[in-house]
Amino acid sequence: MKQEAEYRLGWLLLVLVVFAGIGLRWPWPADEPRFALIAQEMVNTGQWLIPHRVGELYPDKPPIFMWAIAVLLWLKVPLKVAFLLPSALAGLGTAWLTVDLARRLHGPKVATWCLWLLAFTVQFSLQARTAQIDMLLVFWVTLGGYGIARHLLLGPAWGWYCLGFAAAGFGVITKGVGIIALFMLLPLLWHRTLRQNMGHRGWLGPLCLLAAIASWGLPMLWYAAHSHNPEAMAYRDNILFNQTANRYVHSLGHRQPFWYYLLEVAPLFWLPLSLLAPFLVKPWWRDRAKPALLLPLVMVLAILLFFSLSPGKRGVYITPALPWLALAIAPYLEDLARRTWPGRLMVGVAWALPVLLLIAAFVPKVKAQLPAGGLVFPLATAGAMLLALVLTRKQxxxxxxxxxxxxxxxxxxxxxGPVLDGLRTPRDMMADVASRIGPQGLLALLDYKEQLALFADRPVVQFGFHSPMDAQRAAARDWVRQGPNYAVMGPKRNLQSCFALTEAQFIGRKHSADWYLVDAGQLVDGCEAGVTPAPLYQGPNYGLAGH
Incomplete structure (x- = not known):
């Protein structure tokens, strides 16, 4: 296949990978329902500056990603499309930046290889298809590194340099750690030639970084200072301190050992890059002084080290390293093709994936969860993969x-997506709740999940996402006492001490919990006596019922 045809095919397949299935499923836990709900709440309430979740300030993230979804919803794009589109477009943008830099540094052939390596790396494809903040963060980090690299390697290009710093700033107000784009500058500490390329206008970069952060940070600070709202001030403090340095150093969730990314995440989720990289340790060491290799490798190693040092780890955190690893591997792909084992390993794993999918389809526990006709998905997908491998055996x-x-x-x-949608969402369960409480029923959620509020057919009340559970139960007690049409839905583990639960109140099992719907008729005497009830928050009607 000619290089130009291979390049076009790579982009065509990447577009297929990113967009296949958009519009065919609803948001899935853990993160997608949260961001879809917050974006829909922005549109429905007109409160855009600070995100809200079911009426309560959402303190964990800046609003950039939610804005991206909300703008699409405001433009009347259906939620099934809008919640996935920002990640899809960010994935395509990231690929374009990476491939363009490869072309400028190494020529069109290496750019084509870089495209194929990045587009079909498991974690990159997965994140481009998932409505999490991380793919948009990857785009900002890649744009930041791209701009700085254009200046250091192909410059002087002060416009790109400033854009790189601005992108890092937008990364910060997307997800705090966007500052990692500036790891591209680390080689200046020891590489004299690169340091000479900086010039006397380097101070413009930090200025652009601060300006980008201030574009949202200053209005948020002004609002917090003048709103006289304790929640707004708590949001300000949480975003500025807890969600940055404190969360990085003292993370209480997702705690993993130092070697977690290197031994548990990268080997699988960085395929095929993780198969090829070990064969390049010697060539990389030989060429380590070349700036076009040094900068991407420093980005990869610095990102890995940065996130490994934090006790809180999720596999998705290291996705920003992937474009730079593909850029470091692509120039050596022709040499790797002449060797026996790199190709054998890639093809061997490629054959193993559809075989494992076929085996999984007939595991009794998996098969039992699939709806009628659900086996078509794994069987047809595995068949298509095997057919692709057979037809390309000489490629x-x-x-x-x-x-x-x-x-x-x-x-x-x-x-x-369509097959698993009923399993991954509470759509049917919330429809059952609506039928039980009737059109006049008032619904509160105890220990709620965002997806429950998103699929409710009416505005729901909740008692504070982080409120202590005894205070939430006391609030639920007072809620149901207000009348016969007041109901509370919650997990068994948190309801059973205050409500007499029977099979009649059972709604279903979702998200590792058994959910029950109760009212004053099931209330037990002495429920959380003396406990101050948690505050009540009410969200809007998100408008998904019937869709």
Whole structure:
């Protein structure tokens, strides 16, 4: 296949990977319902500056990603499309930046290889198809590094340099850690030639960084200072301190050992890059002084070290390293193709994936959860992957891998999304709740999940996402006492001490909990006596019922 045709095919398959299935499923836990709900709440209430979640300030993240979804909703894009589109577009933008930099540094052939390596890396494809903040963060980090690299390696280019710092700033107000884009500057500490390329206008970069952060930070600070709202001031303090340095150093969630990313995440989620990188340790060491290799490798190593030092770890955190690793591997792909084992490993793993999918489809526990006709998804997807591998048996390993992965994501999006939607969302359960309490019923959620509020057919009340559970139960006690049409939905573990639960109140099992719907008729005497009830918050009607 000619290089130009391979380049166009790579982009065509990447578009397929990113967009296959958009519009065919609703938001899935853990993070997607939260951001979709907050974005819909922005549109419905007109409160855009600070995010709200079911009437309560959402203190954990700045609003950039939620704004992206909310703008699409405001433009009347259906939620099934709007909640996934920002990540999809960020994925395509990230790929374009990476491939363009590869072309400028190494030529069109290496740019094509870089495209194929990045587009079909498991974690990159996954995040581009997932409505989490991280893909948008990856775009900002990549744009930041791209701008600085354009100046240091291909400059002087002060406009790109300033844009790189501004992108890092927008990354900060997207998800705090956007500052990692500036890891691109670390080689200046020891590389004299790169340091000479900086010039006397380097101070413009930090100024652009601060200006980008201030574009949202200053209005938020002004609002917090003048609103006389304790929650707004708590939001300010949480965003400025707890969600940055304090969360990085003293994270209480997702605690993992130092080597977690290197040994548990990268080997699987960085395929096929994780298969190729070990073969390049010696060539990389030989060429370590070349700036076009040094900068991408420093980005990869610095990002890995930065997130490994924090006790709180999630696999998705290290996704920003992927564009730079693909950029570091692509110039050596031709040499790797002449060696036996790199290609064999890629193709071997590519064959193993559909085989594992077929085996999983017939595991009794998996098969029992699939709806009628649900086996079509794994069988057709595995079949398409196997067919792609058979038809490309004379093609280079990276092309065979890419076609197999494209077949997987197309099958997952077009078939898997609709099949799994009923399992991953509480749509049917919330419809049952609506029928039980009737059109005049008033619903409160105890220990609620965002997806429950999102799929409710009416505005719901909640008692504070972080309120102590005894205070939430006391609030639920007072709520149901107000009348016969007041009901509370909550998990068994948190209801059973205050309500007499029977099979009649059971709604269903979702998200690792048994959910019950109760009213004053099931209230037990002495429920949380003497406990101050938690505050009440009410969200809008999110408007998904009947869709």
């Amino acid at each position: 280079p390993p990276w092309r065979r891998w890419g076609l197999a992965l494209a077949a997987f994501w197309a099958g997952f999006g077009l078939l898997g």
